[in-house]
Amino acid sequence: MKTSTILTHVTFLVAAASVAHAQDSNATATIIAAATADSIDLTILNIFDTAIAEIEDVYDTAPITTRNVGRIGRRATPDNIVDVHAHFVPAWYKAIYPNVGGSEVPDWTMAAQLAFMAGQGISRALFSFSTPGPNVYPGNKILTVALARLMNEQAAAYCRAYPGTFNFYAQVPFPYTTEAIREAEYAITKLGAIGIWVQSNTEGIYLGDATLKSFFQAFNNFSQRPILYVHPAVPVLRINNVLVDANPTTYIDGKIEFYFETARTIMDLTLTQTIHNFTNINYVIPHVGGAYPSTVDRILKSYPTIYDSSFAIYDTRFWWDSAGPTYAHQVSGLLGMGVPKSQLLYGTDFPYAPLAPQAGSLAAVKASPLFTADEKTAIFSGNVRTLFGSIISW
Numbered sequence: 001m002k003t004s005t006i007l008t009h010v011t012f013l014v015a016a017a018s019v020a021h022a023q024d025s026n027a028t029a030t031i032i033a034a035a036t037a038d039s040i041d042l043t044i045l046n047i048f049d050t051a052i053a054e055i056e057d058v059y060d061t062a063p064i065t066t067r068n069v070g071r072i073g074r075r076a077t078p079d080n081i082v083d084v085h086a087h088f089v090p091a092w093y094k095a096i097y098p099n100v101g102g103s104e105v106p107d108w109t110m111a112a113q114l115a116f117m118a119g120q121g122i123s124r125a126l127f128s129f130s131t132p133g134p135n136v137y138p139g140n141k142i143l144t145v146a147l148a149r150l151m152n153e154q155a156a157a158y159c160r161a162y163p164g165t166f167n168f169y170a171q172v173p174f175p176y177t178t179e180a181i182r183e184a185e186y187a188i189t190k191l192g193a194i195g196i197w198v199q200s201n202t203e204g205i206y207l208g209d210a211t212l213k214s215f216f217q218a219f220n221n222f223s224q225r226p227i228l229y230v231h232p233a234v235p236v237l238r239i240n241n242v243l244v245d246a247n248p249t250t251y252i253d254g255k256i257e258f259y260f261e262t263a264r265t266i267m268d269l270t271l272t273q274t275i276h277n278f279t280n281i282n283y284v285i286p287h288v289g290g291a292y293p294s295t296v297d298r299i300l301k302s303y304p305t306i307y308d309s310s311f312a313i314y315d316t317r318f319w320w321d322s323a324g325p326t327y328a329h330q331v332s333g334l335l336g337m338g339v340p341k342s343q344l345l346y347g348t349d350f351p352y353a354p355l356a357p358q359a360g361s362l363a364a365v366k367a368s369p370l371f372t373a374d375e376k377t378a379i380f381s382g383n384v385r386t387l388f389g390s391i392i393s394w
């Protein structure tokens with residue numbers, strides 16, 4: 001590694017919290033050592049060489065100097081908007097999962113990401129990988145655990161390269177809860193993850209399932225405020241022990257299935273009282289709740305004992321992002337549920353969302369007659385600061 005890039009690494013060491021291995025001149029060796037300490041063999045992944053090369057490249061070429069730390073966003077983006085719903089798609093990830101929910105996985109580059117943000121007035125993006133996360137090899141624990149780790153190392157590299165501009169939610173290898181707890185701890189305490197990304201269902205298992213309870217128990221006790229990002233996934237059926245896409249229509253999952261996935265998993269989290277029992281966990285829900293606001297009364301009215309207590313949680317520990325064309329009409333359903341405007345966040349779903357509705361989402365929030373100028377400013381940046389507080393160095 002060149003001297004200049006070593007200085008670069010020292011700079012983001014100072015800027016980013018909990019940096020584990022950037023101080024080493026060989027990121028590959030450090031990443032392998034950390035994985036080995038957790039009994040994870042990253043080299044069993046067939047994309048290991050490509051992925052680790054991309055991670056090394058990010059560390060070696062990140063355009064960071066003392067002067068531009070935290071300034072990349074401010075210079076380019078006067079509106080200071082925080083995007084809580086953005087996705088990394090390194091080429092190596094697309095190579096192992098090229099299509100999702102009936103659509104091709106989009107191409108993505110950091111340059112395109114930064115250009116998009118500048119164009120939208122976004123100064124900071126909170127990243128995750130999108131569905132299926134690390135569940136590219138259903139039923140294969142060793143590969144799933146290794147892939148989750150590699151994804152988190154990649155995410156951490158991108159975020160360290162742009163301190164002040166990017167943060168990430170970590171992946172965990174559900175449904176393997178022991179490994180998921182360990183990965184969450186590693187990603188949060190060593191890699192600086194701000195929360196954990198999970199899917200509405202993992203290989204057919206919804207979030208309230210008893211097999212995942214030990215994760216919620218442990219995550220509820222994490223010292224950093226536990227924040228769970230609940231991303232929709234493709235619905236599946238298990239037939240003869242093979243997972244089959246359960247979309248009953250000829251329309252892609254992105255049209256409507258993802259919205260029902262969000263509703264299904266909030267239903268499961270609620271009726272199992274997972275959200276009631278683990279009182280530290282905050283939930284970020286994309287697409288202003290998908291189909292949940294339309295279905296909540298039907299789901300809960302027959303459970304009078306948990307009806308009110310559930311709404312009290314949706315109003316305080318649930319946070320709802322705007323990703324997609326949600327502010328034309330859909331947000332009225334969430335407001336109709338009584339969710340305070342202070343629980344609303346801004347998200348884009350870049351690069352997965354088609355550009356037109358995405359830009360429309362920004363324009364729609366800005367144009368909405370339902371919110372005052374101050375409430376819109378809070379949706380764009382204030383509310384997310386309340387949620388994350390000191391977890392993010394604003």
Ligand SMILES: *[C@@H]1O[C@H](CO)[C@@H](O)[C@H](O)[C@H]1NC(C)=O
Binds near residue numbers: 032
């Ligand atoms: C970095 O570490 C890896 C794994 O130990 C090793 O294969 C590689 O040669 C090292 N690279 C450099 C430049 O030292």
Ligand SMILES: *[C@@H]1O[C@H](CO)[C@@H](O)[C@H](O)[C@H]1NC(C)=O
Binds near residue numbers: 217218221
């Ligand atoms: C979480 O903390 C509570 C209260 O300190 C404790 O009773 C419980 O055993 C802990 N659970 C786990 C899974 O660590």
Ligand SMILES: *[C@@H]1O[C@H](CO)[C@@H](O)[C@H](O)[C@H]1NC(C)=O
Binds near residue numbers: 213
């Ligand atoms: C939550 O606690 C209630 C009892 O108060 C119990 O019936 C329910 O099974 C618990 N659910 C979970 C997911 O822990």
